[in-house]
Structures are given as structure tokens and as C-alpha cells.
Amino acid sequence: MKIKTFILLGWGVLLFSNFTYQGQDSEALSLKEAFKNDFAIGTALNSWQIEERNPAVNELIIQNFNVATPENVMKSALLHPKWDTYDFRMGDKLVEYGNKHHIKINGHTLIWHSQLPAFIRQIQSKDSIRTFFTDHIKTVAGHYKGQVFSWDVVNEALNEDGTLRNSVFLQKLGEDYITEAFRLAQEATPNTELYYNDYNNEQPAKRAGCINLVKKIKNAGVRIDGVGIQGHWHLGKVPLKDIEESILQYSALGVKVMITELDIEVLPRNFQGADVNQRLANTSESNPYTNGLPDTVQQQLANDYEALFKLLLKHKDKVSRVTFWGVTDADSWLNNWPIRGRTNYPLLFDRNNQPKPAYFKVIGLKQ
Ligand code: 9MR
Numbered sequence: 001m002k003i004k005t006f007i008l009l010g011w012g013v014l015l016f017s018n019f020t021y022q023g024q025d026s027e028a029l030s031l032k033e034a035f036k037n038d039f040a041i042g043t044a045l046n047s048w049q050i051e052e053r054n055p056a057v058n059e060l061i062i063q064n065f066n067v068a069t070p071e072n073v074m075k076s077a078l079l080h081p082k083w084d085t086y087d088f089r090m091g092d093k094l095v096e097y098g099n100k101h102h103i104k105i106n107g108h109t110l111i112w113h114s115q116l117p118a119f120i121r122q123i124q125s126k127d128s129i130r131t132f133f134t135d136h137i138k139t140v141a142g143h144y145k146g147q148v149f150s151w152d153v154v155n156e157a158l159n160e161d162g163t164l165r166n167s168v169f170l171q172k173l174g175e176d177y178i179t180e181a182f183r184l185a186q187e188a189t190p191n192t193e194l195y196y197n198d199y200n201n202e203q204p205a206k207r208a209g210c211i212n213l214v215k216k217i218k219n220a221g222v223r224i225d226g227v228g229i230q231g232h233w234h235l236g237k238v239p240l241k242d243i244e245e246s247i248l249q250y251s252a253l254g255v256k257v258m259i260t261e262l263d264i265e266v267l268p269r270n271f272q273g274a275d276v277n278q279r280l281a282n283t284s285e286s287n288p289y290t291n292g293l294p295d296t297v298q299q300q301l302a303n304d305y306e307a308l309f310k311l312l313l314k315h316k317d318k319v320s321r322v323t324f325w326g327v328t329d330a331d332s333w334l335n336n337w338p339i340r341g342r343t344n345y346p347l348l349f350d351r352n353n354q355p356k357p358a359y360f361k362v363i364g365l366k367q
Pocket residue numbers: 071072114115155230261274276333
């Protein structure tokens with residue numbers, strides 16, 4: 001009896017949540033529908049979401065997004081746990097999920113200095129790194145040939161000043177490794193779109209480095225279809241001017257521009273970007289909104305999102321996709337970075353799977 005009541009109550013909440021929100025009919029609302037003539041709307045998906053463990057969140061995903069990026073399951077540490085062993089189970093589930101719900105998949109990511117398999121640390125020789133690099137791209141891009149729409153081929157290869165990051169790939173393979181990665185991906189999966197993805201690459205110095213990189217790949221006769229600007233930005237400081245300049249400059253190179261990991265940080269942090277190695281100490285001031293977001297901050301967040309989407313709509317002929325880095329505030333990586341266990345509010349859906357004022361501002365631009 002108790003269980004029955006619980007289930008009934010649960011469905012009641014679910015139906016109600018799909019029905020009205022602050023006087024608005026949210027059932028009729030859908031980000032992907034609202035922006036269908038402008039750009040694709042994406043989200044990052046974690047394992048729980050791929051396995052459809054939470055029906056309410058699953059509904060939100062299906063209702064709002066037409067493209068998805070795996071938050072972690074296609075990273076090399078997970079896909080390629082041992083030198084000669086690949087584990088495609090979760091990646092394959094994501095592809096199935098996409099087919100079932102008409103959601104295109106953006107593979108993330110073939111070559112990244114972070115979340116590498118543990119065995120890489122034991123490898124010293126250039127030849128072995130080259131073998132790993134080549135086999136990994138050929139095997140993974142080959143496995144998902146025709147199954148994913150696009151790949152983030154190389155992720156975060158640049159320093160803030162636009163020079164190349166001193167990663168194991170730069171050290172062992174030299175600076176042509178980026179072009180080489182795109183060449184190998186193109187051979188393995190000729191009909192898949194191929195992208196370079198980074199954070200802060202809307203900032204002038206890093207942007208200049210990114211432009212050089214795109215030119216270098218193209219001059220070598222290798223295909224690159226797009227540049228992803230991750231978009232891990234901060235409340236009240238979304239760099240609209242730099243974003244606009246970047247959209248114009250990247251698209252002038254003949255590539256698509258995407259916002260690929262969008263979230264807006266509302267908690268105190270004294271640096272920008274998304275370098276997972278950067279951490280901050282936990283202090284009494286670092287987690288101020290454990291009991292909810294003050295209205296002024298909520299409004300500022302809504303205004304920031306509105307201004308950003310206004311700009312993206314202005315350049316909809318150049319911007320092909322906008323992907324949020326997570327579905328609801330509950331599963332954002334920003335609850336645990338750069339400080340573990342904070343209560344963060346960077347996305348459009350709250351911890352109860354309800355659309356936030358920012359959601360209505362964004363969708364309001366199309367009504
Ligand atoms: O959101 C991801 C988080 O769950 C992982 O712990 C983290 C580990 O490196 O990676 C996060 O995603 C990153 C993405 O793959 C690349 N750009 C920065 C993202 C946030 O760190």
C-alpha cells in the first residue's frame with residue numbers, strides 16, 4: 001500500500017512538473033523545438049542518464065535536446081583501459097540511446113592529455129606513444145564510424161597564451177600531432193564531422209593560437225569541420241564581446257562554431273576556465289548558497305543566459321550547436337570542481353528537475 005501511494009505520488013509530481021511552472025505551461029516548452037531553425041541544442045550525458053535511471057530527468061532530456069556529448073564514457077581512460085583492451089559497452093549504450101530518442105551523438109574525445117589510461121604513465125618511448133595514439137584513434141573512430149555524428153578529435157591542446165600545451169603528445173610526437181590526429185580520424189571515419197574543442201579559446205591570445213591550429217590543419221590538406229568554444233563562464237562576466245569576435249574570426253576560416261560545454265558558475269572562484277588540475281581550498285565563504293540561490297543571483301543568471309543566447313541567435317548562420325555541460329544543477333561537475341561538495345547552480349534546470357528563470361528567459365527569446 002505504501003509503495004503504491006509512493007508511486008502514485010511520484011507520478012503526480014512528474015505530471016504536475018510537466019504541466020505548469022510559475023503559471024507557464026512547460027509541457028509545450030522545449031529548447032530543441034524553440035531553436036530548431038537556429039542551431040542544435042545539446043547536453044552532456046553521464047552514465048545514469050544514458051541508462052535512463054531517472055524517469056523525470058529522462059523526460060527533460062528527450063523533450064529538450066537533439067544532440068548529446070558523453071560527459072565521460074568515451075574518454076580514453078574508460079574506453080581503452082589496457083594497452084590491448086577496449087571497453088565499448090557504455091559508449092555503445094549511448095549510441096543506442098541516441099538512436100532511440102533521435103538524439104545525435106558528438107563523440108568526446110579522441111585525444112586529450114587528461115583522463116588518459118593509467119598504463120600511459122608507464123610508457124617512455126616515443127614509438128610506443130605513437131602506437132597508442134594511432135591505434136586509439138583508428139580503433140575508436142573506426143568502431144563508431146557511421147554511429148556518431150561528430151568527434152571532438154583533439155581537446156584542450158592550447159595554453160592560455162596560445163602556445164601548445166606541454167602534454168605527453170607534444171613531448172613525444174612533436175607539434176604536428178594535432179594535424180596527424182585529424183588525418184587519422186578522417187581516414188577512420190570519413191563521413192563524421194571533426195572538431196577541435198577548448199576552453200577560454202574565445203579569449204584573444206588563446207583564440208589566435210586556435211586560429212593558427214585550424215590554418216595549419218587545413219594547409220596540410222586535412223579536414224577540420226568546426227571549433228568548439230566550451231563556454232565555462234562566470235556570473236556577470238560572460239565575455240560577450242570576445243565570444244562575438246571569436247564567432248566571426250573562426251567562421252571566417254570556413255569552419256562551424258559551437259558552444260560545447262556551456263555552464264555559468266555562480267560560486268566564488270578567482271580564475272576562469274576548466275583546467276581540471278586546478279583546485280581551490282575549501283573555506284567558510286566558498287559554498288554560500290547551500291539553502292538556495294538568492295533571487296538577485298537567480299535573476300542575474302537569467303539575464304546572463306538571455307544576453308548570451310541573444311548574441312548566439314544574432315550569429316545563428318555561423319553557430320551550429322549550443323551544448324550545456326549537464327542537464328540539471330544536481331549533476332553539474334561544478335558541484336565538485338575546483339572544490340568538492342559545493343552546491344552550484346550553473347544550468348537551466350534546478351535540483352528538482354524544474355526549469356529555472358534562466359530557462360524561461362532563453363526560450364522567451366523565441367516566443
Ligand atoms: O564533467 C567532467 C567530469 O565529470 C570529469 O570528472 C572531468 C575529468 O577530467 O571532466 C569533466 O568534463 C570536462 C570535459 O571533458 C572537457 N572540458 C572540461 C570539462 C569539465 O572539466
